[in-house]
Amino acid sequence: MNKKYLYITVFFSGMTSLAVELSASRLLGNVYGTSNLVWACIIGLILIYLTLGYWLGGKLADTHPEPKVFYRLLMWASLTVGLVPMVARPLLRAAANAFDTFQIPLLVGAFITVLILFIVPVTLIGMASPFALKLALRDTENAGKESGRLSAISTLGSFVGTFLPVLVLIPWIGTFRTFLFFSSVLMLVATIGFLVAVDFKSWLRQAWMPLVLLLLWIFGARGTDKASENMIYETESAYNYIQVLEYGPYRYLRLNEGQGFHSVYHPTELFYNGPWSQVLVAPFFNASPHSVDSVKSIAVVGLAAGTTARQATAVFGSDLAIDGFEIDPKIVEVGQEFFEMGEPNLNVIVEDGRWGLTHSEAAYDIISVDAYRPPYIPWQMTTLEFFETAYAHLTDQGVLVINVGRSPVDRALVNDLATTIRQVFPTVFAMDLPNSFNTILFATRQPGSWDNLWENYALIAEDPAVDPLLLNAMTTTLMNMQPEPEMTRVYTDDRTPIEWVTNRIVVDFILGGGIENLQ
Numbered sequence: 001m002n003k004k005y006l007y008i009t010v011f012f013s014g015m016t017s018l019a020v021e022l023s024a025s026r027l028l029g030n031v032y033g034t035s036n037l038v039w040a041c042i043i044g045l046i047l048i049y050l051t052l053g054y055w056l057g058g059k060l061a062d063t064h065p066e067p068k069v070f071y072r073l074l075m076w077a078s079l080t081v082g083l084v085p086m087v088a089r090p091l092l093r094a095a096a097n098a099f100d101t102f103q104i105p106l107l108v109g110a111f112i113t114v115l116i117l118f119i120v121p122v123t124l125i126g127m128a129s130p131f132a133l134k135l136a137l138r139d140t141e142n143a144g145k146e147s148g149r150l151s152a153i154s155t156l157g158s159f160v161g162t163f164l165p166v167l168v169l170i171p172w173i174g175t176f177r178t179f180l181f182f183s184s185v186l187m188l189v190a191t192i193g194f195l196v197a198v199d200f201k202s203w204l205r206q207a208w209m210p211l212v213l214l215l216l217w218i219f220g221a222r223g224t225d226k227a228s229e230n231m232i233y234e235t236e237s238a239y240n241y242i243q244v245l246e247y248g249p250y251r252y253l254r255l256n257e258g259q260g261f262h263s264v265y266h267p268t269e270l271f272y273n274g275p276w277s278q279v280l281v282a283p284f285f286n287a288s289p290h291s292v293d294s295v296k297s298i299a300v301v302g303l304a305a306g307t308t309a310r311q312a313t314a315v316f317g318s319d320l321a322i323d324g325f326e327i328d329p330k331i332v333e334v335g336q337e338f339f340e341m342g343e344p345n346l347n348v349i350v351e352d353g354r355w356g357l358t359h360s361e362a363a364y365d366i367i368s369v370d371a372y373r374p375p376y377i378p379w380q381m382t383t384l385e386f387f388e389t390a391y392a393h394l395t396d397q398g399v400l401v402i403n404v405g406r407s408p409v410d411r412a413l414v415n416d417l418a419t420t421i422r423q424v425f426p427t428v429f430a431m432d433l434p435n436s437f438n439t440i441l442f443a444t445r446q447p448g449s450w451d452n453l454w455e456n457y458a459l460i461a462e463d464p465a466v467d468p469l470l471l472n473a474m475t476t477t478l479m480n481m482q483p484e485p486e487m488t489r490v491y492t493d494d495r496t497p498i499e500w501v502t503n504r505i506v507v508d509f510i511l512g513g514g515i516e517n518l519q
Contacts, residue, residue, distance in 0.1 A: 005193060006136055007153050012189045013074065013128040014157030019165045019182045020081055020125070021046045024118060026165075026175045027085060030241040031092050031257055037503060041115060049119050053126020060127060061134035067197035070131050072206060074190035077124035079209045082183030084121060085176045086220045088114045129154055171237050171330065180220070184213050228254075233338065237330035244338045251338055253305045253331070260372070263305030265339040270314055270469050275403045275433055276307040277473040278440045279368040280315050282399035284474065285429060285448035288455035290397075292466060297321040299364045299393070301353035301381070302371030305335030309346045312366075315470045322346045323362060325353040354380050354389070363395045369402040377405065379498040382417055383491045387424045391445065400425065400443040405502065407437060407509040411485070413501050414439045418485035430482040439482070450481060 025042050032038050060069065091113055129150065136146050161182070169178040187210050194203045232251075233244040243254040253263040264272045271277060283295050295316045300308050303324030313320055322345055326332055329350045335341035341348075349356050353371050367390050371378050380386060381402075390400050400421070404414050418428050418441055425443035429450065432439050442448075457474045460466050491498070 002196060003136060005196060006132055007150070009071075009074065009189055009193055010128070010132050010150050010153045011157040012186055013077075013125055013132075014154035015161035015164075016078070016081065016157075016182045016186045017050065017122065017125045018158040018161035020118070020122060020161075020179070022162060022165045023085075023170070023175055023178050023182075026170055026236070026241070027088060027092070027179075028114060029256055030175070030236075037499070045115050046118065046122055049122035050126040052119075053123040053128075054130055056123065057127030058130040058134075061131040065131075065134050067135065067193070068202060070128070070135060071190045071194040071197065073124060073127055073131065074186060075194070075206050075209050077121055077128070078183045078186035078190060079212060080121035080124065081186065082180050082213050082216055082220075084117050085179045086216060088117055089176070166238055174236050176220070177217075180213065180217055184210075184217070187213055233334070235330060235334070237328050239328040240331065242328075242330060242334055244334060253334065253339065255331075262372075263307040263335065263339055265305070265307070265310075267340075270311050270467075271472050272307070273434070273476075274307075275370060275436075275438050275440060277311055277469060278431070278433065278477060279308050279366060279370075279401045280311060280470050280473045281453070281477045282366045282368075282401045282442050283397070284453050284456035284460075285399060285427075285442055285444050285450075286397045286446060286456075287448075287452050289459050290452075290456050292316055292460070292463075292470070294397075295320065295365045297362060297364045297395075298323075298366040298368065299357060299360070299362070300324045301357060301367065301369045302326070303335075303348065304331060304370075305339035306341035306343070306346065307339070308368055308370070309341070309343060311469060313343050313345060315467045318343075318345055320345055321362075323349055323356075323360065323364070325349050325351055325356040327352050353378075354386055357393055358389050360393060363393055363398070365395050365398050367394060367398065367400050369400070372403060372405065376499060376502055377413075379491075379496045380493070382420065382498055383493050383496055384420055384423055385493045387421050387443075391424045394445045396445065398445045399448075400441075402441045402443075404439045404441055405437055405505070406439050407505050410505045410508060411439070412488070412505065413498075414441070415486045415488040416491060416501065417441060419488045420491045422487075423490055428485065430485055431477045431480045432482055434476065434480055440477075441485075450478075453478060 021042065024046070025039060028038060028042065133147055133150055136150060137143060165178050169181055173181065191203065191210060194206070228243060228245060230245045230247055231243055232246045235242050240255045245252045245254060249266050251265040252261040255262055261274070264274060264276070284290050292315065298312055298320060300322065303309065303326035306324065309322050309324055312322060322343070324346055326348065327350070332348055332350060353369070357367070369381055371381055387400070394400065402417065404417050406414050414430065418430065421428050421441065421443045425445065426447045427444050427449070429442045429448065430439055453474070457478065460474070461471060
């Protein structure tokens with residue numbers, strides 16, 4: 001057979017294998033998130049399926065070393081790649097609803113079922129490499145060279161398959177059509193190989209497979225990814241699955257698995273009983289009198305759709321300079337379209353928050369860090385080195401505010417972060433946000449106190465020009481103040497067991513009956 005075309009086939013087979021793995025992470029991430037635990041399950045099982053494929057492919061190649069068998073194998077592989085997301089879609093929709101209502105058995109069952117669905121396509125793709133080696137070998141003398149060449153070509157294809165879905169296809173055509181794209185490309189490659197190396201008559205027996213893929217392109221990916229109530233918009237980016245929900249005049253931004261709202265919008269109201277308004281309280285831990293007019297600049301790390309920026313502008317005035325760091329440009333577009341995120345004093349910076357803050361030349365009166373993917377916080381924003389960077393970018397009376405997750409009985413993450421922050425900042429204060437699993441930490445560059453906040457509150461309450469939003473936020477903070485967090489461990493860039501801690505909090509909460517108490 002044509003060895004050059006065999007190399008082309010191996011390239012696209014390798015590309016599809018990695019593309020399926022990366023697309024699988026997004027398929028599941030829309031419901032289950034993108035924690036290390038989810039990634040470990042996906043990568044681990046994909047490797048097991050590939051291992052099975054290598055073993056079976058070698059056996060099949062020894063018993064039936066024929067191009068017809070090889071290309072038929074790839075046609076079946078490509079077909080099943082296209083079918084997986086269509087079969088998984090109803091399961092994932094059910095899982096998304098189960099996530100909203102905390103139906104843990106259904107969540108776990110759907111997760112396992114979807115991962116099992118990948119056993120067929122990934123195993124079939126894994127069979128391609130040893131089969132191709134068998135077809136390419138003419139003599140054992142060149143076995144090492146031929147094996148190395150095929151492995152290099154397959155790996156090069158895998159390299160392309162790593163970046164193409166994440167950076168181009170998923171943001172452009174979505175996860176489900178990304179599966180169909182790679183399925184169709186592999187089907188085309190296998191069909192041409194069949195026609196070149198075998199014959200047209202033999203291919204006709206498999207002609208129904210590309211027809212099925214064509215029908216899936218036309219009919220198979222219709223509808224929304226999730227059946228969320230009151231959803232008015234959904235899209236995918238290189239970073240997130242994005243939803244906008246509308247309840248009356250309120251709009252909410254949800255990302256990925258959808259636990260928690262990242263932004264809220266109402267055309268006339270600004271107080272939402274969420275973590276955003278607590279950022280406004282931060283400067284007033286400084287010694288009184290500390291006026292609203294003294295706040296000139298703010299950095300929002302995790303801008304989302306701009307709720308904090310909108311509230312800060314209302315309280316501190318339109319002259320307030322706001323740098324909003326948001327890594328996902330699609331979220332910025334959604335904020336501008338659905339959340340009126342267009343304040344002239346808001347400078348949107350599309351970058352990773354830590355990188356952007358590190359390279360900023362500005363000094364801020366407030367730095368707000370709220371870059372959660374609930375219940376996980378990016379590890380790089382929890383370390384001693386990050387807090388040193390934040391300290392260096394605050395004004396003399398600047399204050400850092402960070403939103404931290406917890407359970408009703410486990411404050412390990414709150415304690416760890418407070419301990420780490422205290423290595424840099426002289427004073428750290430905590431308040432629990434009512435009716436939530438959020439604790440807000442305030443870290444002051446100058447020694448602060450709760451007494452300072454009380455005194456500033458009394459002065460601001462007498463000023464009729466102050467926006468009531470600030471008074472409401474200060475009241476919430478004062479009424480929910482917490483004792484100084486315990487001293488525990490310090491996180492560094494070298495050692496940050498953030499997901500270990502968070503996973504334990506979540507598991508203990510579920511096993512302790514916390515879910516039942518919420519229902």
